[in-house]
Amino acid sequence: MATMMKDWLATNIGSSGWLLLAPLLAAYAPRGLPQMYFNLHLRRHVRRLLPFLDPFITIDIVSKPDSYNDRIKSSDAYEEVKAYLSAGCSRDARELRAEGALEGDGFVLSLREGQEVADEFQGVTVWWSSVLPEEDRFAMMRVRCIRLTFHQQHRDLIVDNYLPHVRQSGRNVMVRNRRRRLYTNKTSLDYCSSRHEVWSYIDFKHPTTFDTLAMHPDKKRRIMDDLDDFRNNKDYYDCIGKAWKRGYLLYGPPGTGKSTMIAAMANYLNYDIYDVELTMVHNNNDLRKLLIETAGKSIIVIEDIDCSLDLSGQRRGSDDLPVHSNKPEVNDNRRKRTSKVTLSGLLNFIDGIWSAHNDKQIIVLTTNFVDKLDAALIRHGRMDLHIEMSYCCYEAFLTLAKNYLGVDEHPLFDTIKELLQAVEITPANVAECLMRSERTDHGADACLRRLINELKKKAVEMEKDMVKVEEEAAAMPNGKGDVAGTGLMGDDGTDTSYDGNTDEDDLFIHG
Numbered sequence: 001m002a003t004m005m006k007d008w009l010a011t012n013i014g015s016s017g018w019l020l021l022a023p024l025l026a027a028y029a030p031r032g033l034p035q036m037y038f039n040l041h042l043r044r045h046v047r048r049l050l051p052f053l054d055p056f057i058t059i060d061i062v063s064k065p066d067s068y069n070d071r072i073k074s075s076d077a078y079e080e081v082k083a084y085l086s087a088g089c090s091r092d093a094r095e096l097r098a099e100g101a102l103e104g105d106g107f108v109l110s111l112r113e114g115q116e117v118a119d120e121f122q123g124v125t126v127w128w129s130s131v132l133p134e135e136d137r138f139a140m141m142r143v144r145c146i147r148l149t150f151h152q153q154h155r156d157l158i159v160d161n162y163l164p165h166v167r168q169s170g171r172n173v174m175v176r177n178r179r180r181r182l183y184t185n186k187t188s189l190d191y192c193s194s195r196h197e198v199w200s201y202i203d204f205k206h207p208t209t210f211d212t213l214a215m216h217p218d219k220k221r222r223i224m225d226d227l228d229d230f231r232n233n234k235d236y237y238d239c240i241g242k243a244w245k246r247g248y249l250l251y252g253p254p255g256t257g258k259s260t261m262i263a264a265m266a267n268y269l270n271y272d273i274y275d276v277e278l279t280m281v282h283n284n285n286d287l288r289k290l291l292i293e294t295a296g297k298s299i300i301v302i303e304d305i306d307c308s309l310d311l312s313g314q315r316r317g318s319d320d321l322p323v324h325s326n327k328p329e330v331n332d333n334r335r336k337r338t339s340k341v342t343l344s345g346l347l348n349f350i351d352g353i354w355s356a357h358n359d360k361q362i363i364v365l366t367t368n369f370v371d372k373l374d375a376a377l378i379r380h381g382r383m384d385l386h387i388e389m390s391y392c393c394y395e396a397f398l399t400l401a402k403n404y405l406g407v408d409e410h411p412l413f414d415t416i417k418e419l420l421q422a423v424e425i426t427p428a429n430v431a432e433c434l435m436r437s438e439r440t441d442h443g444a445d446a447c448l449r450r451l452i453n454e455l456k457k458k459a460v461e462m463e464k465d466m467v468k469v470e471e472e473a474a475a476m477p478n479g480k481g482d483v484a485g486t487g488l489m490g491d492d493g494t495d496t497s498y499d500g501n502t503d504e505d506d507l508f509i510h511g
């Protein structure tokens with residue numbers, strides 16, 4: 001309605017139609033004025049009259065040109081307005097356009113050109129319409145335009161309150177409709193490539209949550225609290241002048257749930273995951289490029305960081321490796337060296353000046369061998385929280401029993417509790433025992449007995465290992481040795497293997 005009136009005024013007064021008023025105004029024109037001055041004089045009067053005749057203001061929100069890539073943030077406003085209208089006011093429109101939604105099988109409805117819908121905000125009515133942009137230069141680039149029309153007396157309310165409200169609501173709609181994504185980096189990056197070109201993705205559909213994650217409940221609570229503090233404290237990060245980011249180091253033996261924890265975090269926060277395969281990144285520049293093309297509200301993951309790069313070697317500036325070697329670890333190192341990413345490039349990726357371009361980003365590094373990592377990589381402020389993923393404790397077992405067998409208690413639980421205090425077994429191993437198919441035939445009993453057998457078997461193995469190690473240690477002149485036979489040894493010869501301890505001070509080195 002408002003736009004129709006406005007269009008009428010534009011056609012009949014704003015352009016050639018102003019001549020309709022010419023005879024009227026000519027009567028008031030000063031006598032003897034040359035024709036050219038008369039026209040100017042007339043136009044000035046018409047322009048002054050316009051606000052009285054047309055008190056409506058329009059604001060055009062234009063889409064990005066189709067040829068632009070998705071780095072142009074100004075396009076976000078158009079998408080947000082579209083989402084806002086699609087969810088609400090387009091219900092009143094009679095003629096709609098349906099585009100296949102980027103996510104899922106649904107459609108995004110928007111207004112067809114020329115259609116108009118009304119919206120109300122704090123008692124004020126505004127009108128939205130879809131129009132073709134007036135300027136020809138846009139036509140080649142297929143830019144779409146949504147026009148907002150409102151009375152000039154509400155200008156402040158609309159600009160200061162309504163438009164931000166529309167954007168925020170539109171963003172919420174987009175988040176609600178959106179499926180989360182699991183990205184991974186592509187091999188070759190070109191300098192001009194955009195997000196689609198450096199990352200490929202699939203829908204992220206991991207079912208793990210913190211409820212199903214097997215871990216001591218106190219430890220789990222502290223991690224969840226830390227995540228909550230992170231996502232809710234933008235003001236705090238601004239106040240202390242720190243980029244709104246957080247780093248987590250997850251370390252522990254294979255099968256203790258590091259990858260599972262990342263999925264639980266992503267589900268908890270509703271974030272996307274960028275899984276960086278470092279060995280495929282050619283150099284520091286490509287790494288930076290990848291970072292720039294990530295979006296906020298995401299978790300950047302580098303799994304098995306100790307295997308991805310020869311970080312310790314680079315830190316110490318070690319010599320080139322021999323060209324041929326029979327040792328597998330040497331060949332493995334040579335493979336890592338094909339990537340020219342350096343430790344310093346990685347450190348900059350994590351918290352360099354470029355890393356602050358996105359808010360709400362979490363970086364997670366995982367490793368089986370925390371002692372192999374350079375101190376700079378995991379220092380305070382870079383990896384804010386160190387989380388040890390340890391062997392299965394009784395509390396973690398209870399979660400797995402609930403997940404896999406649906407039982408909260410069972411007469412065999414006491415035996416299992418006792419064994420778990422003495423035996424190191426990973427949650428993955430426990431889960432495997434509880435997944436046995438006998439469950440369907442014999443209920444939880446068969447699975448729990450299988451677990452008990454597994455635990456007893458491990459207890460015997462551990463006993464044997466201990467005897468062997470003690471014998472070896474006794475045979476060494478200085479009595480020092482790799483006690484658990486894990487290959488993890490501190491510089492001073494002390495054993496640095498995982499002890500499965502769930503003492504909180506051990507779990508949270510800092511943070």
Ligand SMILES: Nc1ncnc2c1ncn2[C@@H]1O[C@H](COP(=O)(O)OP(=O)(O)OP(=O)(O)O)[C@@H](O)[C@H]1O
Pocket residue numbers: 212213214215252253254255256257258259260261367368389427428429431
């Ligand atoms: N803490 C846990 N809670 C629930 N399930 C777990 C847990 N740990 C392991 N699992 C189960 O074991 C499987 C392997 O776990 P996951 O891949 O997370 O281990 P990881 O620590 O990442 O191992 P790796 O070091 O080899 O990458 C998971 O698919 C899951 O089913």
Ligand SMILES: [Mg+2]
Pocket residue numbers: 258259260303366
């Ligand atoms: Mg893993």
